[in-house]
Amino acid sequence: MKVIYTDNNATTQVAPEVLEEMLPYFHELYGNPSSMHTFGGSVGHKIKEARAKVASLIGASPEEIIFTSCGTESNNTAIQAAIRSYPDKMHIITTRVEHPAVKNLCEYLSKNGYRVTFVPVDRKGRLDVDYLYENLTDDTAIVSIMWANNESGVIFPIEEISRTVKEKGVVFHTDAVQAIGKIPVDVRNVGLDMLSLSGHKLHAPKGVGALYVRKGTKFSPFLIGGHQESGRRGGTENSASIVGLGKACELAVDHIEEVNTRIKHLRDKLENEIINTIPNTMINGDRKNRLPNTTNIAFEYVEGESILLMMDELGICASSGSACTSGSLEPSHVLRAMGVPFTAAHGTIRFSLSTYNSEDEINFIVEQLPPIIERLRKMSPFWQECQMAS
Ligand code: PLP
Numbered sequence: 001m002k003v004i005y006t007d008n009n010a011t012t013q014v015a016p017e018v019l020e021e022m023l024p025y026f027h028e029l030y031g032n033p034s035s036m037h038t039f040g041g042s043v044g045h046k047i048k049e050a051r052a053k054v055a056s057l058i059g060a061s062p063e064e065i066i067f068t069s070c071g072t073e074s075n076n077t078a079i080q081a082a083i084r085s086y087p088d089k090m091h092i093i094t095t096r097v098e099h100p101a102v103k104n105l106c107e108y109l110s111k112n113g114y115r116v117t118f119v120p121v122d123r124k125g126r127l128d129v130d131y132l133y134e135n136l137t138d139d140t141a142i143v144s145i146m147w148a149n150n151e152s153g154v155i156f157p158i159e160e161i162s163r164t165v166k167e168k169g170v171v172f173h174t175d176a177v178q179a180i181g182k183i184p185v186d187v188r189n190v191g192l193d194m195l196s197l198s199g200h201k202l203h204a205p206k207g208v209g210a211l212y213v214r215k216g217t218k219f220s221p222f223l224i225g226g227h228q229e230s231g232r233r234g235g236t237e238n239s240a241s242i243v244g245l246g247k248a249c250e251l252a253v254d255h256i257e258e259v260n261t262r263i264k265h266l267r268d269k270l271e272n273e274i275i276n277t278i279p280n281t282m283i284n285g286d287r288k289n290r291l292p293n294t295t296n297i298a299f300e301y302v303e304g305e306s307i308l309l310m311m312d313e314l315g316i317c318a319s320s321g322s323a324c325t326s327g328s329l330e331p332s333h334v335l336r337a338m339g340v341p342f343t344a345a346h347g348t349i350r351f352s353l354s355t356y357n358s359e360d361e362i363n364f365i366v367e368q369l370p371p372i373i374e375r376l377r378k379m380s381p382f383w384q385e386c387q388m389a390s
Contacts, residue, residue, distance in 0.1 A: 001314075001315040002315055003315045003317060004314075004315055004316045004317065004357075004361045004364060004365065005317045005354075005356070005357075006316065006317060006318050006351040006352060006353055006357065006361075006365070007317045007318050007319050007350075007351075007352060008201075008293060008352040008353060008354040009150050009151075009153075009178060009201070009291075009293075009294060009319070009350065009352035010319055010352070011200045011201070011206065012200060012201060012202065012203045012354055013203065013354070013356055014203060014204065014205050014244065015203040015204075015247075015248060015251055017247060017251060018203055018204055018205075018244045018247045018248050018251070019244070021243055021244060021246075021247040022205070022240045022241070022243050022244040022247075023240075025043065025046070025239045025240035025243050026240050029042060029043055029046075029239075030043075030239075031043045032236060033047050033236075033237050033239060034226070034227070034228065034236070043239050046239070046243050047067075047237055047239060047242050047243070048062070049246060050242045050243050050245060050246025050247075051065050051067070051242075051246070052246075053246040053247070053249045053250045054197075054210050054245060054246060054249045055212075056249070056250075056253075057180070057181075057185075057249040057250075057252055057253060058176075058180070058185050058186060058187050058195065058197075058212060059185075059186035059187050059188040059189075060187050060212050060214075061215065063215065063230070064187075064212050064213055064214060064215055065210050065211075065212055066210065066211045066212075066213060066229045066232050066233050067208065067209075067210055067229060067233065067237060067238070067242050067245075068208075068209040068210060068211055068233060069207055069208065069209060069238070070198055070199075070200075070206070070207060070208070070209045071099075071101060071175065071177040071196050071197065071198030071201070071209045072101040072209075073209060073222070073223075074175075074177075074196030074197065074198070074209045074210065074211040075099075075101040075102050075105065075144070075173075075175050075196050076101070076105055076222055077211050077221070077222035077223075077233070078142075078144065078173040078194040078196060078211060078213075079092070079102070079105055079106070079109075079142055079144055079173065080220075080222050081194070081213075081218075081219045081220050081221075081222065082141050082142035082171040082173065082193075082194075082218075083109070083114070083141050083142065084220045085171075085218035085219065085220060086141045086142075086171070086218070089138075089139050089140060089141035090113060090114055090115060090139055090141070091114065091115045091116075091117070091137060091139040091140045091141060092106055092109060092114055092115070092116045092117070092140070092141060092142055092143075092144070093116075093117045093119065093132060093135055093136065093140055093142075093143040093144070093145075094106050094116065094117070094118060094119070094143070094144045094145065095118060095119045095120075095121065095127060095145055095146065095156075096118045096119065096120050096121060096333070096337040097121055097125065097146070097149050097151075097152075097333070097334045097337050097338075098144070098146055098175065099146065099150055099175060099177070101175070102144055102146070102175055103333070106118070106144075115139075117132075117135040119131050119132045119135070119145075120337065121154075121337050121338055122338070122339075123338055123339050123340075124154070124285060124286040124338070125149060125152040125154035125284065125285045125286055125334070125338050126154060126286050126289075127145070127156050127157070127161075129157065129160070129161060132145075132161065132164075133164050136164070136165065136168050136170060140168070140170045141170075141171065142170065142171045142172075142173055143161075143165045143170055143171070143172050143173070144173040144174070144175065145158065145161060145172075145173075145174055145175075146174065146175040146176075146177075146178070147174045147175065147176040147178070147179035147185065147195075148176070148178045148179040148182070148183070148290075148291050149178070149285075149334060150177070150178045150334075151284075151296055151321065151332060151334040151335070151350055152284055152285030152286075152290070152294070152296050152334060152338065153178075153285055153290035153291035153293070153294030153295070153296065153352075154285045154286050154289060154290055155179070155183065155289050155290060155291065158174055158190055158192070159189060159190045162190045162191035162192055163191060165191070166191035171193045171194070171217070171218075172191060172192055172193050172194075173192070173193060173194040173195070173196070174192055174194075174195050174196070175196045176195050176196060176197055177196055177197055177198045177201055177209075178201060178291060179291070180197040180198075180201070180202055180252070181201065181202030181203070181248070181249075181252040181255060181256065181259075182202075182256070182259050182291050182292065182293055183256065183259075183260075183291065183292070184256055187212060187214070192212070192214065193213070193214050193217040194211060194212060194213050194214070194217065195211070195212040196209065196210075196211055196212075197209060197210050197211075197212075199241060199244065199245040199248060202248050202249070202252055203248045203251065203252075203255075203354070203355075204241065204244045204245040204247070204248035204249075205240075205241050205244050205245075207238060207241055208238055208241035208242055208244065208245045209245075210245065213232070219232060221233055221234065223235055255355055258355060259292050259293055259355070260292050262355075263292055263293050263353050263354070263355065263357070264292035264293070266353055266357055266359060266362050267292060267293055267294070267295055267351075267353055269359075269362055269366075270295060270351060270353075270362045270365060270366060271283060271295040271297065271351075273362075273366040274297055274366060274369060275297075277366070277370050278299065278369065278370050278373050280299070280300040280301065280386075281297055281298065281299050281300070282297070282298045282300070282344060283295065283296065283297055283298075284296040284297070284298055284321075284335065284338060284340055284344075284348060285338075291352075293352050293353045293354065294350065294351070294352045294353075295350070295351050295352075296321065296348060296349075296350045297348065297349055297350075297351070298321075298340060298344035298345065298347055298348045299347040299348075299349065299373050300343050300344050300347055300383075300386075301343055301347065301377060301380050301382040301383035301386055302346075302347040302373060302376040302377055302380055302383070303322075303329065303346055303347060303376070304320030304321055304322055304329075304346060304347050304348050304349055305320055305322065305329060306376050307320070307347065307349055307372060307373070307376065308320050308349065310372045310375075310376070311365075311368070311369075311372065314364075314368055316364075316365055316368070318349050318350060318351050318352075319349070319350045319352075320348060320349055320350075321334075321335045321340075321345055321346075321348030321349070321350065322345075322346065322348075329346065331345030331346060331348070332345075335348060343382060343386075351365075
């Protein structure tokens with residue numbers, strides 16, 4: 001069975017060009033980049049090249065890039081670095097819709113002496129920036145706001161927020177894991193101190209990420225160890241994956257244009273055909289300001305997990321909007337923060353496309369989905385009630 005993969009916000013396929021670039025660094029070129037000999041040094045040289053490519057994608061200088069193991073490590077490093085650099089400041093600002101890599105760390109810190117402000121979003125997933133500004137104080141150690149939301153795809157006004165945060169002299173970090181490679185990001189236009197990115201969201205392998213730290217930003221390492229990454233992150237470099245991340249960033253420069261045209265066209269086609277052919281469906285999130293590859297669709301009165309299972313039988317991969325915790329299917333914290341009604345949040349599916357999706361795949365999904373929803377609704381007591389009431 002052919003797999004139709006529309007779950008690219010979860011992870012992406014490693015691009016063939018990326019894999020090809022990486023392969024020698026597993027077997028032939030296995031030297032330690034820190035070694036004095038030429039053999040190891042050649043790997044060090046390739047890492048230097050990769051650092052320049054990552055920097056170039058976001059308009060940074062190579063010295064401002066620290067390689068990490070993933071987006072989660074980059075986020076943890078950024079927030080911990082800020083609170084350690086400003087030990088007298090006990091307040092953190094973030095949002096109610098962050099990825100657990102920020103949300104759970106902030107919740108942990110809130111139980112350990114920090115006061116955390118979680119900025120709300122509206123029904124369309126847009127950030128309440130005034131609430132953010134009102135809560136900035138002299139005690140704020142860091143503001144950490146994601147660039148784009150992984151579930152709804154909604155893009156936050158990072159450039160605008162950075163102006164106010166920097167006027168106050170507060171450290172500003174953004175989790176740009178979902179934005180990088182999908183929309184243009186240039187740190188020269190934004191008053192950012194730190195930015196996180198992750199390889200496996202942009203066709204590089206899993207297990208590699210990066211943290212941009214603006215020159216002059218106070219920093220203290222999260223992983224204390226060797227002198228790697230100029231003493232800012234100990235641990236022998238994951239050479240092959242770093243080389244892969246460099247190549248993926250190089251490719252992303254070309255992909256961004258394509259994501260904004262071809263992939264956006266496929267996303268719009270998928271979403272419009274679903275909305276127009278299946279009753280009681282709605283888009284969660286601000287349709288005017290979203291990642292071009294993402295759509296988050298609520299199919300009212302059915303369970304997202306059942307839709308996923310039936311699509312899975314046809315080889316279609318997507319995500320639901322529920323977190324399967326303690327046996328109950330709770331809608332995700334993002335959908336709850338957006339105030340998506342219970343009957344819609346439970347039946348929410350996220351499709352996230354990539355450069356490897358085709359029009360034929362989209363046609364297949366829009367053909368297969370209506371009978372799936374119809375079958376599930378026939379079994380749904382909520383749907384029967386809704387039909388009787390109308
Ligand atoms: N931040 C966002 C917005 C994400 O979507 C993800 C992964 O889904 C992460 C952080 C974590 O990245 P990683 O899987 O590389 O740790």
